[in-house]
Amino acid sequence: MTYHDPGKPKQIDDRNEYHSEKPEGVSSQVETTEEIRVTTPPEISGMGHRMKRKEDPRFLQGKGNYIDDIKLPGMLYMDIVRSPYAHAKILNIDASAALELDGVLAVITGKDLEAHNLHWMPTFQSDTQMVLPTDKVIYYAQEVCAVIATSRYIAADAVELVQVEYEPLEPVIDPFEALEDRVIVREDKEVKTNRTWHWETGDKDATDKVFREAAHVVKQYMYLPRIHVASIETCGMVANYNSSTGKMQLYMTSQAPHAVRTVFALVSGLPEQKIQVISPDIGGGFGGKVPVYPGYVVCAVASLLIGKPVKWIEDRSENLQADSFARDYHINAELAADADGKIVGLRVDTLADNGCTDGQASSSKFPAGLYSICTGAYDLKAAHVSVDSVYTTKPTGGVAYRCSFRVTEAVHMIERMTDILAHDLGIDPAEYRLKNFIRPDQFPYRSPTGWEYDSGNYEAALKKAMDMIGYDDLRGEQAEKRERGELMGIGISSFVEVVGAGPSKDFDILGIKMFDSAEIRIHPTGKALARFGTKSQGQGHETTYAQIIAEELGLPAADIEIEEGDTDTAPYGLGTYASRSTPTAGAAAVMAARKIKAKAKKIAAHLLEVNEDDLEWDVNKWQVKGSPEQAKTIQDIAFAAYTNHPDDVEAGLEATDYYNPPNLTFPFGSYIAVVDIDKGTGVVKVRRFVAIDDCGNIINPLVVEGQIHGGLTQGLAPALYEEIVYDENGTCLTGTLADYLLPTAVESPKWETGHTITPSPHHPIGAKGVGESPTVGAPPAIANAVVDAMWHLGVRHIDIPITPEKVWKALREAGVQD
Amino acid sequence: MSKHTVTMTVNGTKYTREIESRLLLVHFIREDLELTGTHIGCDTTNCGACTVLMDGFTVKSCTVFAMTANGKSIETIEGVAQNGALHPLQEGFWEKHGLQCGYCTPGMIMSAKHLLSNNPNPTEDEIRWGLSGNLCRCTGYNKIVEAVQYAAEKMSAEQEQDA
Known part of the structure; x- marks a missing residue:
């Protein structure tokens, strides 16, 4: 993992850097059909069934549990003072009037964070980002300092009372002008340039030759403008540091809770086992809830310093003005x-x-x-x-x-x-x-x-x-x-x-490989719990993952509880974005289920007193070839796994898989x-x-x-x-x-x-x-x-x-x- | 900040509280009454996530002072299911996959409830206009429209049966 880089612009020139290899045993061609494959009856509801979503009843009745619904005893509220300039020196921050307001506990500035070396943080692209500025702001609505108060109304009042003195600098709005390096955005970097990297791929000479020989060439400039995901729920956090146990609980709107936990551990120095990131129900993500924003970090620091739970919820204009954006x-x-x-x-x-x-x-x-x-x-x-x-x-x-x-x-x-x-x-x-x-x-x-x-x-x-x-x-x-x-x-x-x-050999974020995971536990009564390294924000994982497992094991999807988003319980994974859940964690669920099926076969052979080789799988049971009336369902086998397992087989029926896609x-x-x-x-x-x-x-x-x-x-x-x-x-x-x-x-x-x-x-x-x-x-x-x-x-x-x-x-x- | 006494009926229960005059209805509902099904999605009355019914009419509770609701009757998503049975609108949203992340859903259902109370058999266009004050980022709205159509049909059939 690299961050706090010395500031040299990256010069990447990896031509044809990606060379995927054909995985072994993969057929080169597949047929195209229109018929959706269904192999299980509706009571099992494996793949292909139009199953109503299992997660819906709580949402339909207003019983979802989103970040702003979380209320802890003694909880404080954070609000943020933001810059009215896109580029300006900070000359002074006077928080005295805010601190005099009844109910205001603290005002946290970049200087306060600097004392703990927490004023900068890494981005997921190994660049650096200010948490709170110590000398200048570099975008409009940038977080300048944070107010902690006993209610959200008082916190908002206090924001108005913080006096920040700025010296405006010339902004750099046009990226073509940025190339001229007349005004430098990142003066913290060793090399004073706005250029961050150059990247190219393909064969330039071959392409130039094709163009020289072409009969028709069309050219066009086009701009894909900056846009914002604007999920209807904004971002937020409830940080809950317990000074007696040293445990930091971070309830947050994160699509990638495990990666966030690791980054928090590395940046803060807190031991990773003492950090628990919990993503509750998320009101839409679309990639906007992947990054770690300054507000999250300041909120966590505030709880650490004050020793009480602190809540931070963005309002819509903060979300639309200062979060991450797309395209451009x-x-x-x-x-x-x-x-x-x-x-x-x-x-x-x-x-x-x-x-x-x-x-x-x-x-x-x-x-x-x-x-x-x-x-x-x-x-x-x-x-x-x-x-x-x-x-x-x-x-x-x-x-x-x-x-x-x-x-x-x-x-x-x-x-x-x-x-x-x-x-x-x-x-x-x-x-x-x-x-x-x-x-x-x-x-x-x-x-x-x-x-x-x-x-x-x-x-x-x-x-x-x-x-x-x-x-x-x-x-x-x-x-x-x-x-x-x-x-x-x-x-x-x-x-x-x-x-x-993606495939581990080519894909990582901050060095963490982009596999994903599933852990399945079958209980003695034939019901199941499965946990994943991903995190749904509305995609319906509680239903579709259950259907994948139902397809593989023949357990009714209704009997399979799906959990995601708690880093203390779920296996490590890189989260949900870029349409990666089904290709990675979905595949992990299949592989874990197949491990369970293999163990179930041993138990079935023991129960039926036959050789494993004499068994075949049929929807939800291992049966004797040629004698299907002799069979043990997955539920029979689950019970036996805890009550009557063979001596040479471990008790229990569970498996975990970390899937590395080929x-x-x-x-x-x-x-x-x-x-x-x-x-x-x-x-x-x-x-x-x-x-x-x-x-x-x-x-x-x-x-x-x-x-x-x-x-x-x-x-x-x-x-x-x-x-x-x-x-x-x-x-x-x-x-x-x-x-x-x-x-x-x-x-x-x-x-x-x-x-x-x-x-x-x-x-x-x-x-x-x-x-x-x-x-x-x-x-x-x-x-x-x-x-x-x-x-x-x-x-x-x-x-x-x-x-x-x-x-x-x-x-x-x-x-x-x- | 001066305090005032407010009394309102929410989902059939009468509540009296001492509140600041500036307290927004949505915060009163969510924080004082701990009914967190009503959500907040913007601060400009655009998104409709905070929609509740005030004396039967939709209001966006992020732009109504709690004091404004003094003496009035409020209905939130928590009051829609009756005796443990889902309302036809809730059934419709479930059957037709009219929700994904679920965040806009309570406001959407409250707006739809108001629409159907005035217009029990709306056309598709009337449903779309009737819900145009509620933003959804997940569903693309088609399945929400189908959900409201499902509820309209079911409610009409139930009414005929009663008659």
């Missing part, structure tokens, strides 16, 4: 085709505005995440991708918005570029994609940037989407409407996702959007949206549909509505939900969903992960539809969010009047 990629892309129109090469230069620190929740070897998946669904000869990262005086950028590994940026770029190229060549975008897809017989497929796609059938998904939406008829309707001067567009996105991080998984899909544009106002209406997803084998179709609907809405949102905006002073202009527009039920279309099933050949149940896919895939479908509606007017590209203002201006520039 400036992309210059070129796509080349040969004389037949076949796509042959991709060349991409990118500038990443990562804000004041590199706090991405990405694997240490991948500073630009999995951005190099950007060759997408197409069989290219060569590609070269580079990214430069800079500091600006903004909060941490590039972290997550239902995708933390830059796949959204990659997909948006390649799907926009493919559409531009198709339109330039005068070829229908659907036909053009079908012509250029990686063929099903090419899997496993090695991409020009080094990925090995596990399985795929891109044409099956696109053809199904085209059938479902009635593609040819829509093109006919569009032509008729265009005659009448009406603007209607059809947009396609055929995306390739990459999830399930490769990532590559979900995919094809989305088609139909939009109508009001020429007078520039308003874009998504009239229809068909989404065909292929996430491999499906555990619970109801939950998968829910994940896709939610993800599509978080694709619609940045496509049309959401953007975090700063003024020239670096002040955030979108710091409330009145300014930062989340779609409501009115803006969200009626999603039309479907699936194909192309299992992952290396995942033990052929599953791939699904949560991110729709957020990754949806924005370019909508953007492509808007441009498709306006292409004949000379419009080639509009950056998201495609606001009415942007469309109206583009139409006026094209000479269109009302």
Whole structure:
């Protein structure tokens, strides 16, 4: 683990750094089907059942247990004084008036933390971040100091009474200006530059050659703006330090409680066994609850210093102004085709505005995440991708918005570029994609940037989407409407996702490998408890993990209790984000269940007085081959494991597995959007949206549909509505939900969903992960539809969010009047 | 800060408390009465997580002073299930997977309850507009709409049976 780095900008130049190997015993090809596999009866509800969620009754009755619901005896409240400047020296902090207020116990400043060497902390990308500043602030709404009081109202009053004297400095808002190093954001670093790292992958010479020989080349600059996850629950903590036992309990909104525990141990010096991180019910995460924010650390320190429980709950504007943000990629892309129109090469230069620190929740070897998946669904000869990262005086950028590994940026770029190229060549975008897809017989497929796609059938998904939406008829309707001067567009996105991080040899966060874990205990009465290193924030793990175990062991899913989020009880894991739970912890559940099944076989053989080799498994029991009436159910065996186990077999029936995936998984899909544009106002209406997803084998179709609907809405949102905006002073202009527009039920279309099933050949149940896919895939479908509606007017590209203002201006520039 | 006496009926029980005049209704419900099913998601009356019924009408309790509710009747999510039986709306949200993280769900159910009390058979469009003051980040709303349709149908059928 490295942190408090000396400040040298990282120069990463790992070309083709990722070389996945084909795991042994993995078949190279899998069939694509549409039928969801179901092998257990409804009373067991293994995989494929539309089981109602087990976690729902408590939520439906207002009995969830979220962070702000936790109330401990003697609990104090923390509130935070924040900077009104994006860049300023702190000359003085006068807390005397605040401290005089009845009920105020303490005001904690950066100087106080410095005395314990806790004023800086590491980020998950091995950069450093201020907990509280000692000399200057480097983003608007930065935490300056914290007030601890007996009630949240008094704490808020005291915040107003803290007098901070600032000397404003010039902010660095534009990342292109940041490159000039005229104003340095991070003066704490040894090397005085805003450049943080350069990363590239692919074969530059081969790519340049392909471009020299290409018949058609299209170029486009595009910006994927800064956005915020805005989960409806903000972040918070209740820290409870017990000075007599030395135990620090940290209830917090964390998607990765184990990693947080380790980081807290290393930063604070508290022994790790004395730190218990508990993630209670989480009101949405989407990656925004992966990082450790300054508020968490100050809250924990406050409890440590005062010896009482301290609660900190962000309000919405703090959440929207100062947490971590996503995207902020400036992309210059070129796509080349040969004389037949076949796509042959991709060349991409990118500038990443990562804000004041590199706090991405990405694997240490991948500073630009999995951005190099950007060759997408197409069989290219060569590609070269580079990214430069800079500091600006903004909060941490590039972290997550239902995708933390830059796949959204990659997909948006390649799907926009493919559409531009198709339109330039005068070829229908659907036909053009079908012509250029990686063929099903090419899997496993090695991409020009080094990925090995596990399985795929891109044409099956696109053809199904085209059938479902009635593609040819829509093109006919569009032509008729265009005659009448009406603007209607059809947009396609055929995306390739990459999830399930990841194989230990390549994936780690701060050195901790990205495996995940499951522990299953079968009780004597045949009921079970299973614990995981992941943490649901609404994904439905209490149901889907139970279904996976039910599938493997034949125990009813209703009889299996799932627990996550308590580091004192759950096995170590890296948490839930980047669609990794099913590929990693889900696989661990399967492997642990199979260990139990193997032990159960020994016990069954003992009970039935037969040789193990004479037994076969059937849904929920070991039975004698050829004599199925001689059988022992998993419940019989569980009881025997504690009451009548053979002498040479340990008592009990439990197993733990730490699963190290052999490769990532590559979900995919094809989305088609139909939009109508009001020429007078520039308003874009998504009239229809068909989404065909292929996430491999499906555990619970109801939950998968829910994940896709939610993800599509978080694709619609940045496509049309959401953007975090700063003024020239670096002040955030979108710091409330009145300014930062989340779609409501009115803006969200009626999603039309479907699936194909192309299992992952290396995942033990052929599953791939699904949560991110729709957020990754949806924005370019909508953007492509808007441009498709306006292409004949000379419009080639509009950056998201495609606001009415942007469309109206583009139409006026094209000479269109009302 | 001056203290005032407030009396209100919450989920059928009458409560009297001494409170600060500036205390928000949502904090009164969550902290004084310890009914934590009503959530807080913003501070600008946009998200609707704190929606409760005041004398039968939806209010966003983060923007109502507790004193404003003096003498009034409040219903929160904890009062929706009757005698241990889930309300048709709660059933609908469960059946149709109308919730994921569950954080917006109480407010969503309270808004839907108000909608159905005024319009027992709403169209899809009316449901979407009726819930447009409640933000959900997880579900994409389709399944929430289905949940409300499920409840509307069930409640209409029950009413016919009663008649």
